[in-house]
Amino acid sequence: MLDTSTQEYEKTLSSKDESLPKIHKKRLQRFATPAEVAKAMPLSRAAMSELVGEVHGIKPKHISDSFVAKLFATAAFPLDLVVRGLGFLGVQDVGPLALREMALRAGSTDAFIGTLATLKQMKIKVSNALYCRLLRKLAADGQPEMFDALLANDQHPDSFEDDMVQDRLLKAFLHLEQWPMVHVTMMGRALAGHESEHRAWNELLQHYLETGSWHNVEQTWQSMQARKVHITHRTVGFMWRYALPERRKRHRPALSQWHSTDRPHFDALTFVTNAYMYASRHGDSVAPKVWVEMLKRYGMVYRLWPELEKLALWLGERYGTADSWEAIKKRQQGSVLPSDPFSTIFHWQMQQALFVWGFNNAAMMHRLRVRPLKLGGSDGMTPWEDWAQGLKLLKRLSTTYGVGLRTSFIRKAFLLRMKIIFSRRHTDVPVTRLIRRRNRLSFEQYVRQGCEIFGPRLTEPGPQPMRDGVPTIY
Template sequence: MPTALDRLLASPSALRALRRLVNSPELPAIWIPALNGRHSTPSQRRGCSTSKKAESKAAWWSELLQYRERVYGRDGIRDVWLGMARRGFKLPTIGKDAEFLWGTLIKNREIITQVLDHATHLYKETGQFYPALYEKCMTFWLPRHPLKALQYHQMLVKRLRLRKLPLRELAQLAKTSLTDESLKMFKKIYTSSNERDIYDHIVPILIDKGQIALAREWHITCFDRRDFPSLSVESHPVVQLLTAENSSSTFSVPKTSHRYAKDADTIIKRFKFADVDRDPQTRIPKYNRILMRRLIAREIEPVRFDDPFCARLFATRAFPPASIIKGLSMVGVNEIGPEALRAMGLRTEPLREMSERFKELKEAGIAIRGCVFSLALEKYTMERNFTLVQSILESDQHPDVFQDSALQRKLLDYYLGQGDWAQAHRTLAVLTLFHNDPNTESWNLILQARVRQFNADHVTQVLQDMQANGVLLSGESLVSIRGLLRRRQRGRRPGASARGEFDDLRFVARTFMFILESGIGFIPPLAWREIIRRYGMMGRFKELRRLIFWLLYWYAIRSRTAFAELPKSVFLDHATAKMRRTYPHPDHYFNLPPWLSQQHPMHPLRQLFPPAWQQGLIVWGFKAGLLPNAALEQSMFSSPASKRHYRRRFLKSGVLSRQSWSVGLRTLVELRDAGLFVQSYTVAKALRMQLMVLFGRGKSNKRENRIMEDVNTISYGEYVKEVNAIWGQTLFREPECRRKRRSESMTDVKLESEQAKELWSKS
């Protein structure tokens, strides 16, 4: 089998490109004809503008760099850079080619200094530089070589005179790739910069990863630079503890929350942070800040007896609870713990007098130690929910167990599975204690529990109940539903389901559609990418077509001119109006202006159907039409007919039929005719790749590609004719004459390949 270079050089287009490159000191004035599928006349070449020439050169270098990197790795990147330098090529500063060229060249340690020197030269000469150069450079080098990253940071800041640095984007790397050494260098970069407002992007990540010591260091560093958390992050219990520690060490007020509350209010008023939830969907604060502050601190130094001892005092029947409270006050006790509070509650008869006990404690100057059990008991007593108070008091759980939210979620799953609604209600009350909207949070917790139990009927029933009660889904609930999809490796279709015949993909897709149509939540367009990608990978084109056209009708931003004639769901207007009232944030897809271009990255159709997905749709069509074992979507039939051993019978009778290789291209054309922005270059690139698989000289490493090549019975000319007919205009030139015999063609190409090798080595 010939090498990759031999296979490349065997193609006539590569030979023409190499001859031009060797015979001319400058690059071709326009794109190489083989790359755009048509020849250009001399008059057209003379009429090209300088900008188009520059774009053509950049595109040509991008293609060459992509190939050399794939075949030779870092050595290929270095060789292409040296070729650019010899020809005096100036890297572009805008466009996709600039993104690829800069992003690839800075990955090579041997040439990165020269690349940065080139950026400096461009900046001095033209006053321009590639805007994302700093971010790409630091994103690549900070996790891999922190010391080098610091050097490159200093070079870029000094030479390009950078004032605004994308540190918030770099902080996101802490989730996956930043080591302890990388974080140290990142802290040096942060402290030497003018940037603020990265607290929310670094400290919560370290807390979630369990790196509390690092989180404390960053907390102190950010506070020293007056970089304070937003209200949504401030409500996090660990952040509040860190703030209390920092406040105590700074203001020398030990074990007090009064000063902290005053300082927090001052920070809020001074910097006017938005009162948003940790989920950016809503601006309603999720947690009750008063209860959260009571959980972590007190206003005065506590004086307490041992909690079990106080509990035994309340449990004795020799004295009533009121007398014991007075006695504790006389000896100077000003705080009691949860065990004493439980014993006091169990001695209170009738239970509705429990509110009097809390009043007596307050009058005696005795506070309740901040913990979930005590705060829950006090809150539900004041709300006169004595059924819940009774359940909390008589629970067989230790008061400390109420602090463990993970264990409480497991208990919720168990109680719901057993149908024990009394204990499930108590567990929900504990889990939603600090939420401003406990009813909504309770419904979402039930839904998440049903998803973890994996009972499709129960999940559907809970969603219908939430619709009937007007309860909105939280972001955590949507993530849990999406988690029902079986795992898959990147670039591969999902494996067999561990749940038998249950169709997880169809269930999640239909559930998302129900959520949107019922108006109980909104699903961002990016959440659908994995679903439509799986439909395509599994060859389920009938269901894929139904879904993507439904998504087009739902997410299209309609105006008087754009998408005005598209069909509309009867639920669309009502659900959209409800989402706009509930979530007024301007970045949500239903609040975007109607004049927004489809090429804008925020446009929902751009997020749903990007160019990479459009190319994938064409590739999936080839696989569905040529692979012998392609899915025939028999799963759409009823249970008996969906069994695999009926497949051959249905094929003979015509009940099932194979898809055409052009089903992906035809679907894309229908989307284009409906208003979706589709570039001919994107389509031509995907088709060219597939035709290379079928008619190329070498053999693909992928088994599916080799099978398609072996079973293919359609000639190249037929493919080209049908492609042009479907697209409606010429994408490829139709062959004018029949090809030579394969043996003669291979001999000619082999001779040309040897000549091309010599030319390449000389260049």
């Protein structure tokens, strides 16, 4: 017989605990097939390790990129076997070292793309490192030569993330004329970001300028404009140094320094001017002294007056209209601030030069004479206005863009021209002799026309009596 305590314990077990919820199990309609179980929960070493790790709170062990790279580099293992083994080992991503070895084993862009597709099916990710993106892009774009050049190069994949290293390597590849690697590096810089891409394009243009490869200069510059690449200060200096002929102070550019085969096939002055204007429009500062030099180069070639006038007006619009009316008023009153690029460009010497260049251009074009107005013309131009195109330009720069005119210096330049024309002294200066020979206007015509355009201040305190045919005001 059982004792009393045992009977009570059995009675307790047989009794119902009303505090616990009742569980009603549904009867299974059908059993899952082995194929359905395998599809829902594939059995592999990686899956088992992950399941056991979750149960015991153990993180899965990460397999390094260098280890996976060694697997791909082992020639004893077929490529397909290594790729399939990655899933068994629980590899979740492939880094740049492993991807490079995988590409070498693949042997071609098509095989490499196929292997990447297999990794994607296995849900194995490829690293987003720059080297990996570059390798995949070259394969996707179908550029086997550049693809092979990248694999044959001994750069460590991590070096593609270093901007300074890549900038130095690009310069070295250009010097050695290793063009496949030049293109590879340029593409890598583009993937690295806008700033890196802009530096690379500038380096390429500088190389072509320095070597005098003018066709490549033109093509590269067109590509830079299409991509809206900013110009660096170094590139501005290279254009000045290599594209423009040397010019000594007070002399015209010396075109004779170049052999005929070394000259650009395009107009270098126009090319450089457009490049500087592009740089200024895109926020890259161009020093005022650079604009002064460009104006001088146009002015000293007398036939280029239309281009000079266009550049001067562009500079007026660029630097003048952005100022406040207070700054314009101070500038017109003759107040010049050291930090004002506008006043630096159009200083009193430049104002004198603009008048002289316009006058000399008219002389070279046989326009120092009375010319009848065109039939039906209604533009209000008087017959002998061509010589005063410099005065007209100065007046427009003042009224429209706020250039502070230095009237006393402009007056001196005007009266000096008159003295040169009407003096009876002998001169050996070719330009002076040419002006005298081609002049068909009188002193009174010059004074009247100049005052109509510029105002009476041009000749104040007024033209003095002429002595031996020469005005004595100066």
